[in-house]
Amino acid sequence: MVRPAVPSPIVSPRTPVIAGGGGALFAGCPELIGTPSTYGREEEIFGEGEEAESVYRVVQGAVRTHKVLSDGRRQITGFHLPGDLFGLEQGETHRHSAEALSGTRVLIFKRRQIERIATHRAEVACQLWSLATRSLRHAQDHMLLLGRRSALERVAAFLLDVDLRLGGTGTFDVPMTRRDIADYLGLTIETVSRTISQLEGEGALLRTGGRQVSLRRSRMHRLVED
Amino acid sequence: MVRPAVPSPIVSPRTPVIAGGGGALFAGCPELIGTPSTYGREEEIFGEGEEAESVYRVVQGAVRTHKVLSDGRRQITGFHLPGDLFGLEQGETHRHSAEALSGTRVLIFKRRQIERIATHRAEVACQLWSLATRSLRHAQDHMLLLGRRSALERVAAFLLDVDLRLGGTGTFDVPMTRRDIADYLGLTIETVSRTISQLEGEGALLRTGGRQVSLRRSRMHRLVED
DNA sequence: CGACACCTTGAAATATCTCAAGGAGCGTGG
DNA sequence: CCACGCTCCTTGAGATATTTCAAGGTGTCG
Known part of the structure; x- marks a missing residue:
């Protein structure tokens, strides 16, 4: 069983058993076409x-x-x-x-x-x-x-996870609104917004226009207790 | 698929497919003996x-x-x-x-x-x-x-769920410590303790010695948004 | 009976939320 | 092409739920 080298897979994991995804749900199950x-x-x-x-x-x-x-x-x-x-x-x-x-x-x-x-x-x-x-x-x-993480840890962990799932380059467009992030992390939109500002202030990320962010991943990782 | 008439099954659900449990893990699988x-x-x-x-x-x-x-x-x-x-x-x-x-x-x-x-x-x-x-x-x-419930709702939902799983009589011994409850509900032991006191103050439960509690279930249910 | 773990309660600290206002981005229609 | 109207995002200030720190109470078991 392969496990990605992530601290915690915050967003739902990829479907596992599929190969490329030529329309079939499972590998070895070509009769299931979507x-x-x-x-x-x-x-x-x-x-x-x-x-x-x-x-x-x-x-x-x-x-x-x-x-x-x-x-x-x-x-x-x-x-x-x-x-x-x-x-x-x-x-x-x-x-x-x-x-x-x-x-x-x-x-x-x-x-x-x-x-x-x-x-x-x-x-x-x-x-x-x-x-x-x-x-x-x-x-x-x-x-x-x-249950147990601070707002800063939640947001940092979230951004790291999205980055990973979007290719792991460290720079990406956050595909969801602040409201969605807040409702995922159990916070309010204001807290999410302030926390991202704080991360930027600490040099853990850069907001590069629109919803794009660029993570300093080592600094971000340091903020996420494991 | 039967779903119990509970707001939210807070504690892990019973194993489903087993019948009585004469040592076998699954019904129809007598070779699996524990x-x-x-x-x-x-x-x-x-x-x-x-x-x-x-x-x-x-x-x-x-x-x-x-x-x-x-x-x-x-x-x-x-x-x-x-x-x-x-x-x-x-x-x-x-x-x-x-x-x-x-x-x-x-x-x-x-x-x-x-x-x-x-x-x-x-x-x-x-x-x-x-x-x-x-x-x-x-x-x-x-x-x-x-992510979204208050301390009062968490504790009330928890007690209702434990009651249900312990037979649903409304009166039972809480089988876990305050620390365990707190770590389950994402709270501190002090908050759990104060919240139970508050529930008692509001007449939603009675502490009847030791860890035993007696729930006024209708009042408790009213406290748990659904 | 004493020791110890567990629980309760109080007071102060604080993280997060709420309320409020303004700014940025964007699509639409004049 | 600009202005308007949105929605979304940010930031501030004050409110509040929960935590933290501290002390004492209760029960249990040897």
Whole structure:
């Protein structure tokens, strides 16, 4: 089992078993072909409580999944970038809502079909297990972040993780708004904004126009207890 | 898929597919027989990073699993009560540490053996998927709690959940220390203590000696936004 | 009975939030 | 092409929930 050399995979991990992604959900499962679809910025892909008919893989763009309380407080449980799977449920209904952050292309797979195949092909069922396990690991790392890390550590860890998932060059456009970041990190938008300013003030990053940032990764890493 | 009528399953859910638990890990899998073992109060069952050879089911007592940062901050990711499974990993190593809260009896299963069976029996692999999914659901609910709920809501939700898992009578002994509760809820022990006092002051519960509490469940429920 | 771990409570410190205002970027329509 | 109206982001000042530090209380077990 390969594990990336990251302190904590803050954003949901890549789908594991797929090779390139020629439309099939799993390697060795060519009968599972996804249907392409696109969603606009802020468009809902599915809502919490809806019947979970489909599973999605991001091809291009970005997606967030979240839960809300009745008074509107929101917790984003994951951001999904190209290659990532989301929306896979075992029960009848989705446990989250999902929306596109920007114009997003996805492949849609039928859950019934996947489950039917998993029922009689053990290696496919194992891949489902694998998928759930990866999400679980992310969720557990995120619990530690939400329960025990300071705002500075949360933001630093978040930016490092996004960088990594976007290629690890250290310079990238943050694909989500401050509100989304805040709702992912359990903070307010003002705190996120101030914390990024603070990181810049300490020379841990540069804001280079728009949403682009350039990380001094060694300094950022020093801020994230491990 | 049955979903209990709880706002949020705060403690890790029961193992799903097992029937009574005559020593077998899964229904329909009598060749997986667990070896009984016991652990004393605060005794470590496994540590984070250790090789994950075994899977455990609680028979009696209670277990916590947690992660720690290098400076000692700790996040408990779950409490495991009789019937619950813990320690199941997919990779080579444990992602958590686990300790017994009190004298605890468990059944130990060999991971290799389980995986070997899962490799060629799809329904067993599906049960592994099911297990991971349940843990995932708990983790995601807990993220919402850690990221977006107040101390009062956290403690109230926690007590309601423990009550439910301990039989739902409304009166029970809290099986964990304030420190454990705090590290589970992302709070300090003082805040947990004060919050319980506050709940008592508001008539939402009674402390009836030792660690026993008696919940006014309707009032408690009103405190937990859903 | 004493020691010890655990729990409770108070007072002060502080991290984060809330409320408020202004600035930057961007698409649209005149 | 500019101005308007948005939405998003930043920053400040004050409010507040929670933490920190400190002390004492309670229960349990040898």
